[in-house]
Amino acid sequence: MNSDDDESMDSPETSSSTTNSLKGIKIFILQAKINPEVMGALMDDAEGAGIKLVGRPEDAEIIVTEIRMRKRLERHMDWEVAKTKPLVTSAWLTSSAKAGYPFPCGEFAAVKDLAGETIRNCPDSTTCKGCAKCFSNSRSSSMQLTPDALSPPPNPLSPPTFSPATGVTLVSDSLAWDLERAKDKFDNSSRYACTRLCPLVCPNQGLVEELRVMKQARELEGEPRSVLAYSRAIAAIKSFPHRITSERQVTDLPYIGTKIGTMVADYIRTGHIPEAQAFSTSIRFRALKELTSVHGIGPLTARRLYDLGLRNITDLRNYYGVNPDNDSQDIESLTPDDIQDGKESEVGIKAVLRVYDDITTLIPRAEVEEIARCVYAELCVVQKGCAYTITGGYRRGKLMSNDVDIVFTHPTPMVDRGLCKKLVERLRSRRMVSHVMHLSSFRAPSALRKSQWDTLEKALTVFRLPPETKFYDGGKRIHRRVDLIFAPVEVYWCAVIGWTGSTMFERDLRQWTKDKRGWKFDSTGIVKLSNSEPVLATSERHVFELCGLEWIDPTMRNAD
Template sequence: MEPMMSQIPVKKKRHPQPETTLPANPAGHVCFPGVVLCLVEKRMGASRKAFLTALARRKGFCVEGANSERVTHVVSEGNSGDEVVEWMKRNGSRSVGAAGSGPALLDLSWFTESMSAGQPVEIEPRHCLGVTVHAETLEDRCQVAAYACQRRTPLAHKNQLLTEALETVAEEALFRGSEGRGLAFSRAASVLKSFPWTVRSVKDLSSLPGIGEHSRKIIQEVLEDGASAEVENVRQSERYQTMKNFKKIFGVGVKTAGRWYQEGLRTISDLQAHHAKLNSAQQVGLLHYRDLNSPVKRSEAEAIVQVVQKAVDQFLPGASVILTGGFRRGKQTGHDVDLLITHPTEGQEMGLLSKVVSWLDSQGFMLYHSTHRNSFQPLEDEELSVSATTMDRFDRCFSIFCLSSMTEEPGCELKGSGGAHHRKAVRVDLVVTPYSQFSFALLGWTGSKNFERDLRRFSKYEKKMVLNSHTLYHTEKKIFLSAASEEEIFQHLGLDFISPEQRNA
């Protein structure tokens, strides 16, 4: 991390005003509603940006992100006007034009003089950053970074029909064991999700990475005909529909679903009628099939957080329970609930999970649970530590929770539909992490899958590092890099920080 500056260098002003022009503003009240600042993190660094943001807000200025349409003044340190325009666009700004149209692009000197004056000073030519004037082409507008971890991907995007089509053929490829083809289609969909414009023609894709000929063909069909014949054939095929339904059963993977299909089984009723061999997880998953395939509301997820926090508090006061996954990325519904548990004192979390699970089970909250012990040993087995596997090795419990839709009372009598008892079965994953590994776990468990996959690919191929949910390891320097926050991990990798809400690749 860059060292925090102890003070801001103040340049000599032509018309200085006394510091007492405005009083201190500890409450953060906005005194200048017509002025909205955006501080460019590039070259400034996260720590200095945070310091300057806090200073500006104390002085009564409003500070917002690059993607805010309210920004009127963009402040940069050590960048050219062209670099600021590029940074703003990469960070979601739609108000900055190719020639710098939109908000004023200013050197830090305007900011320091305004802070000293206690109010926005007049913008003079010496404050302004020059921007090269050139005609903006479609290719300029459509530049997209190669890795998902370099792109901001919101929940709502402008190419829903195209991404749904690509994700369908990606899923079908995975059902047939073709992981490479599946990933290719999935990455193409991921690129389109980050695209800030609606694709109107395949010509719009000329400069986009990760979109192969097969994906282009599907996209062209959807654009021209409203649907792709190939995609519709997949959706209507008996194999795809069967595999999709079987995969919805808790504890069933692609191999098991494929084996059942080969045995001639086609429906959930077939599994029951032919007494298919099910393990304990699959039996519970089949019993509560309807509940487990109905959306989990954010309010339900937060109710589960409260129940688990209550259990954790009994055994380890001061420990935190954090909601991760799609809910942390801004989703209002999800398929399951992922919770991270940690304590600020390293080592205090050991043995906590078994106590929490036992208490939840005794109170009637658990319909099923499978617990796995922590097997991560960085000091004893370096190969284990730097493994590129996507599975982590924390203390974790994969469970099916019983939640009341009206209260948090324990106990459950549902038979798979919720019904009159107003109870609902919900998938819940509990993960306990040491505090030193919490930032890595939080990043890994937040997702999305495409974002995390590309983040690890970027680490390996661009930075010669290995990233997993436990640590970051530099393979050339042969050192582990610590991080107290997600922001520090991004800094280690030389990436602009992307907030959870923008990781929906």
């Protein structure tokens, strides 16, 4: 916890408000898709926290729902009302009640189409930890969960901590992080996102959400140059430490040209970007967005399907002949012949469509950790002595994740080879993996390779926790997207950094390493462009040192 947080906790006034920060908040729980037992537990949580339950969504400050899609939501409440409220999942209520203060609404946004509105409409309270609306009013504009708080609990199976053969440490060295002291080392006007601090939720999060709509619209229509321009602008704004109230504040920021500057001015004046609002309500935009939410369907395929008349997940299921209620389709996976015949994309699409409602449900941190623990336990049956790191949004501090990324290694060189396939086979035999959408083997790093998709051993799977875990309540086992990545020990930390993200942080890290060092960096390792000689990094901090960069904790790499 940083010094500002300590000061806030010591203040009698702040301590009192934090203790009662949920008391009196008006919440409406939309009962659709919530079974009676869960509903009862939610009401108990609300009552215990002093939350006031109301009978109409119009009267609520926050709406709790398990509905994810606009069409289904409109069956139960007025869309115009929904646009004026933060819509969060039930996990927000249980997590907030347990913590004693409201968690960031945006991290628990229930309906993707209303993610921006959820952030903007979050209750204006100085005790709300991280919501965009109150972020700039907080005495700590960098309020984040500390690295210590974000670290998963120790695994009882005790993974190794060091590789004697290579000198590589296998334990993250990201915990010793003093944000307040580190701030002075970074320049907000730098053109590289890997040299700026980008928190998970920034003081200008509402503006970022509007620009994300613009970026996604260009991406869906196949305009890569525009996508990059918006991505760069978003990353620059994410790193700006103060609330933007004037155009003059962004004149020194990189990548804010005339067009995006005008959008910033519109947002300052009205709280919206007109073009982004137009896209958000466009039938084509919403359809393409929903189609591309399925793994294996990119913008090009989505546009082709749109031209065929497909608009939503139901249309896709009909088109691909997928029945989500047919248990006989339960185990569907890739074989080597599938990969050679080019069936990989279709298998992935069908797999996701089978369990779409499950895998679009956000995953709380505790469940992410339980998934990693269970996978590691099965890996120990296949091969003892491996180490792992949970990466992705979890490692960057997200309270709720879309999927789970785990990078594995073994301290003895070459032992990791072939383990990915063996682990997947083990998980399938245990009925923990129901679908495999991608399976690949390792290829050595090369200075000549142009693709940004790394060549580590990996399996992109649909995973289910076993019934004996605490996340199984007697109902069906929910499906989760889990990516399993295996890296040779000598490139382990390059893989961890690469799979931690964010996308723009990684892009600029690659560019920085090329521009400043004459090296090629990706998840497969660091090689010198001049002769393809590998550069060995023995820890995560060592990667930054080799690249000539100041250390940035994973919680400050949220540049998207």
